[in-house]
Amino acid sequence: MSGKSTSRIMTIVLPRWPVQRQLLQQPGFREFPIFVCRQNARGVLSVVSWAWVMPPEKRRGIQPVIQPGFSLSEALAVLTSVYGERASRIARILHEDSVGDIRVLETLGRWCHRFSPVVAIGPDVIPGKVKKQSTHSASSLQIDVSDTARFFGGELSLVRMVVWVLAARGIHARAAIADTPAASWAAALCAGRIATKSQQPSGDFCERISRSTRGSTCPKKKGPRSSPHGHWLSRQRRWVLVPPGQQQQFLGSMPIMSLRLPVDVINSLAEVGVELIGQLLRLPRVSLQERFGSVVPLQISCFLGDVSDPLTPLQESDLLGATHSFEMPVLGRDLDGKYFRQLIESLVHQCLRPLVVTNQGVSNLQVRLDTNGVPGSTVFEVGLYKPTAKASHLVDLVMLRFERTHFPREITGVSIEVLSAGALPCRQQTLFRGPAQSDMSQFEILLNRLTSRLGSGAVVEPRLLSDIQPEVSWVAAPVVHVMGTAGSCRSVHLLESKKTQISKSVVGPSRPTFLLARPRLLEVSSFGVHGLPVRFFWKGQIHVVMRTRGPERIETAWWRGPTVRRDYYIFETNRGGRFWMFRGLQKRAWFLHGTYG
Amino acid sequence: MTKNIPTYPLFSKLDQAGGRAYLQQLSRIVSGSSSLPKYIDEEFRSTVVSSGLPSLDRLLRHKGVRLGTLMEWLEADGDGVASASGATTLALAVAVHLQAANELSERRPVVLVDRARSFYPPSIMPWLESTQSILPQSSSSVRSRVSKKNTVNSREEHLLYIVYPANEADEFWAIDQLLRCPSIAAVVGWPARVSSIAMRRWQLAAKSSGAVGLFVRPSDARREPTWAESRIQVGLSHSLQNRYQHAASCGNIDPAMRQPTSGHWIHSRAFTLMQVSGQWDAMVAVSEPSVECVLDLTSGKEHVGFHETHMNFYETTEQSKCQEKVRRVS
Numbered sequence: 002m003s004g005k006s007t008s009r010i011m012t013i014v015l016p017r018w019p020v021q022r023q024l025l026q027q028p029g030f031r032e033f034p035i036f037v038c039r040q041n042a043r044g045v046l047s048v049v050s051w052a053w054v055m056p057p058e059k060r061r062g063i064q065p066v067i068q069p070g071f072s073l074s075e076a077l078a079v080l081t082s083v084y085g086e087r088a089s090r091i092a093r094i095l096h097e098d099s100v101g102d103i104r105v106l107e108t109l110g111r112w113c114h115r116f117s118p119v120v121a122i123g124p125d126v127i128p129g130k131v132k133k134q135s136t137h138s139a140s141s142l143q144i145d146v147s148d149t150a151r152f153f154g155g156e157l158s159l160v161r162m163v164v165w166v167l168a169a170r171g172i173h174a175r176a177a178i179a180d181t182p183a184a185s186w187a188a189a190l191c192a193g194r195i196a197t198k199s200q201q202p203s204g205d206f207c208e209r210i211s212r213s214t215r216g217s218t219c220p221k222k223k224g225p226r227s228s229p230h231g232h233w234l235s236r237q238r239r240w241v242l243v244p245p246g247q248q249q250q251f252l253g254s255m256p257i258m259s260l261r262l263p264v265d266v267i268n269s270l271a272e273v274g275v276e277l278i279g280q281l282l283r284l285p286r287v288s289l290q291e292r293f294g295s296v297v298p299l300q301i302s303c304f305l306g307d308v309s310d311p312l313t314p315l316q317e318s319d320l321l322g323a324t325h326s327f328e329m330p331v332l333g334r335d336l337d338g339k340y341f342r343q344l345i346e347s348l349v350h351q352c353l354r355p356l357v358v359t360n361q362g363v364s365n366l367q368v369r370l371d372t373n374g375v376p377g378s379t380v381f382e383v384g385l386y387k388p389t390a391k392a393s394h395l396v397d398l399v400m401l402r403f404e405r406t407h408f409p410r411e412i413t414g415v416s417i418e419v420l421s422a423g424a425l426p427c428r429q430q431t432l433f434r435g436p437a438q439s440d441m442s443q444f445e446i447l448l449n450r451l452t453s454r455l456g457s458g459a460v461v462e463p464r465l466l467s468d469i470q471p472e473v474s475w476v477a478a479p480v481v482h483v484m485g486t487a488g489s490c491r492s493v494h495l496l497e498s499k500k501t502q503i504s505k506s507v508v509g510p511s512r513p514t515f516l517l518a519r520p521r522l523l524e525v526s527s528f529g530v531h532g533l534p535v536r537f538f539w540k541g542q543i544h545v546v547m548r549t550r551g552p553e554r555i556e557t558a559w560w561r562g563p564t565v566r567r568d569y570y571i572f573e574t575n576r577g578g579r580f581w582m583f584r585g586l587q588k589r590a591w592f593l594h595g596t597y598g
Numbered sequence: 599m600t601k602n603i604p605t606y607p608l609f610s611k612l613d614q615a616g617g618r619a620y621l622q623q624l625s626r627i628v629s630g631s632s633s634l635p636k637y638i639d640e641e642f643r644s645t646v647v648s649s650g651l652p653s654l655d656r657l658l659r660h661k662g663v664r665l666g667t668l669m670e671w672l673e674a675d676g677d678g679v680a681s682a683s684g685a686t687t688l689a690l691a692v693a694v695h696l697q698a699a700n701e702l703s704e705r706r707p708v709v710l711v712d713r714a715r716s717f718y719p720p721s722i723m724p725w726l727e728s729t730q731s732i733l734p735q736s737s738s739s740v741r742s743r744v745s746k747k748n749t750v751n752s753r754e755e756h757l758l759y760i761v762y763p764a765n766e767a768d769e770f771w772a773i774d775q776l777l778r779c780p781s782i783a784a785v786v787g788w789p790a791r792v793s794s795i796a797m798r799r800w801q802l803a804a805k806s807s808g809a810v811g812l813f814v815r816p817s818d819a820r821r822e823p824t825w826a827e828s829r830i831q832v833g834l835s836h837s838l839q840n841r842y843q844h845a846a847s848c849g850n851i852d853p854a855m856r857q858p859t860s861g862h863w864i865h866s867r868a869f870t871l872m873q874v875s876g877q878w879d880a881m882v883a884v885s886e887p888s889v890e891c892v893l894d895l896t897s898g899k900e901h902v903g904f905h906e907t908h909m910n911f912y913e914t915t916e917q918s919k920c921q922e923k924v925r926r927v928s
């Protein structure tokens with residue numbers, strides 16, 4: 002029996018969310034193939050997600066098929082076979098940051114509060130025994146639009162608007178509305194497949210689609226392109242409406258993978274020819290429970306709405322914000338600094354007022370200068386070291402950013418949104434204010450000012466990694482994310498495993514004080530025994546080697562990607578300088594990689 | 599009836615025995631190292647801490663580093679940021695010692711302003727850990743260490759920060775802001791060109807907070823005026839320099855001398871530190887004292903009495919033969 006519930010749930014699926022998130026934060030990566038990888042216990046990097054945003058004219062006929070779970074070396078080999086060696090050479094390899102992904106997803110979820118007060122992070126992690134194989138992390142949002150869709154002109158209008166608005170912000174999304182969270186999730190996940198089937202010449206399915214969507218079509222009329230490649234901008238259907246109570250008929254031809262069943266269950270069912278939801282629903286649930294336990298019947302019940310599957314709303318659901326709209330557009334260059342400061346101050350006060358009551362402070366703020374219909378309104382975020390409720394400090398930070406921000410030509414309004422808030426730190430009050438207490442807060446103020454003007458990536462704390470390759474043996478963890486209320490996953494992971502990592506890292510006098518961004522080929526004028534340099538040129542001077550220490554062989558494993566094979570030496574010259582050089586075991590040339598400054 | 603002719607206090611003090619001290623104070627005011635007359639010598643002595651390098655302490659005017667001042671470290675060969683002469687190593691050693699030296703606060707972080715983005719933190723990570731063991735165990739620090747077990751976000755973890763400014767204006771602004779913060783032990787930077795106005799701003803900023811600014815600069819900066827209290831030229835140790843010059847003058851050195859070793863010479867480094875003057879400080883220019891210093895690169899502290907063993911850089915028996923050969927030639 003289906004259709005018991007009268008609720009309507011909208012699911013927004015964000016395909017390849019780890020890569021999308023990286024591209025949102027670093028738009029410069031759009032030119033390169035991006036691989037987000039995870040390192041397992043043996044040090045093997047496996048691909049979590051990947052993409053290469055390239056214009057259609059550059060795409061090849063054969064698309065590289067790289068599935069999540071491939072080792073990085075396999076993925077690069079596939080990429081090389083299609084796009085040549087240069088593609089793998091320019092590929093950007095990033096470590097997985099699942100907490101960072103969820104943090105941005107939560108921010109997006111708070112933004113979605115404008116559609117409904119109930120917004121939840123989608124349950125994308127596949128349950129069961131397959132966790133170690135699973136490469137999925139949370140990458141969807143679920144919104145209860147039971148009573149709010151009519152405010153946006155109906156469900157079709159709402160789902161289409163959500164997809165388009167997100168696309169305007171550079172986020173590729175697919176959305177679907179159905180009776181239950183499970184059905185909505187399955188429809189959003191298979192939205193492209195539904196569109197593909199709808200393009201077939203005839204058939205019952207196609208009729209159902211056209212009838213149920215009441216004429217809703219893709220924004221582009223051209224046929225969808227099957228895209229195993231990472232072009233998420235392929236012209237597939239991006240939204241689906243499942244009519245009330247008809248999820249069984251509507252989604253019956255979708256693969257059982259969309260029911261979020263464990264992979265071993267899916268494989269077992271596939272062996273007996275059960276690959277579609279409709280086939281699975283025809284089987285008696287008792288026999289399914291005897292064979293696979295309670296997982297499969299439970300998922301079916303959730304899908305059909307036989308059992309309640311409530312959403313867990315995001316915390317801090319009150320999206321604090323304040324907006325000021327000018328009566329007439331104001332020229333950016335004519336904006337008076339004093340007036341602008343007063344305006345920001347009043348908006349910040351409006352945002353802070355409800356927070357102060359609950360002893361909370363702002364830890365992340367977004368400022369937007371709206372323009373008169375012109376795309377490219379100025380938006381920036383101000384991250385804080387620790388939550389604060391001090392309005393003057395927040396205004397200072399915002400004004401610091403404005404010093405380095407290019408104002409749009411015409412400004413129609415200014416809006417401030419609190420993206421995240423946290424509890425204010427409780428400190429023991431003392432009779433006499435000690436120096437340490439005041440110093441701590443001054444240090445926080447300093448870090449906030451530095452990150453506001455220079456950017457969050459410009460104030461970092463070094464953390465060691467357990468990697469032998471010098472270039473990746475440490476990471477610069479942004480301070481705001483390390484100490485902030487919503488910490489970056491990468492930083493937190495590093496902190497958690499700090500002790501073990503330090504024991505594996507090579508530190509101390511064998512490592513140089515300065516490391517060149519790229520090893521530089523050295524001009525060696527004469528060689529001594531073992532082919533070691535005796536004289537070499539560096540910065541217009543001849544250096545004569547007096548002492549040598551080495552070799553220290555650094556060789557990375559083949560499964561990590563491009564192999565690094567180097568013999569490092571420390572040379573002390575007649576001028577007293579110490580240099581860290583290596584001889585490439587492949588090219589047999591000498592490179593300077595660091596100096597002991 | 600006789601009238602007492604009033605005399606100016608300055609002239610009256612000059613006649614007394616303390617006139618010299620008064621003049622010294624006046625010279626400090628003029629030179630910018632002290633702009634407030636109330637900044638008397640007792641306060642000076644109370645804010646002087648050891649640099650962690652006894653040799654350097656002997657060289658400095660106040661027998662240590664005065665908090666709230668600037669120090670300049672000049673490279674030997676003028677190579678700039680990525681020089682290999684060791685000035686940065688010494689500046690970092692002093693900075694790491696300063697963060698543990700101040701007893702008023704538990705631990706003050708060291709901040710590096712690295713515009714070139716070339717600093718490699720693993721080289722000094724062991725130094726930070728070694729300073730943790732010598733810190734006084736105050737009650738609050740013990741409390742925070744206990745609480746650290748339950749949380750990953752503890753300030754005890756953070757001893758070193760790096761700031762990456764994008765341009766020169768940001769670099770100067772960041773240094774100025776950092777030097778104004780009293781909860782920072784030292785700021786290390788590599789500014790190549792600094793105007794005297796910017797340096798004066800930094801000096802006043804450091805003075806207001808008690809932070810110490812340590813700036814590694816190319817040797818060309820010696821010709822520029824400075825507001826730094828001390829300016830140290832870092833060079834190769836005299837003993838090693840003589841040996842190297844001697845070996846080079848012998849002509850064909852046996853190639854075995856340059857054979858790679860797995861010896862321990864990389865764990866220490868010998869320097870000659872010389873206090874040099876700026877354009878505005880003529881008093882020191884008369885005599886430029888220098889000291890020899892051997893730095894233990896494992897701990898960031900000075901090797902006291904290590905000179906003799908360190909200079910023996912021929913480590914294997916085979917190399918000792920070469921050494922004798924060189925001597926015979928000489």
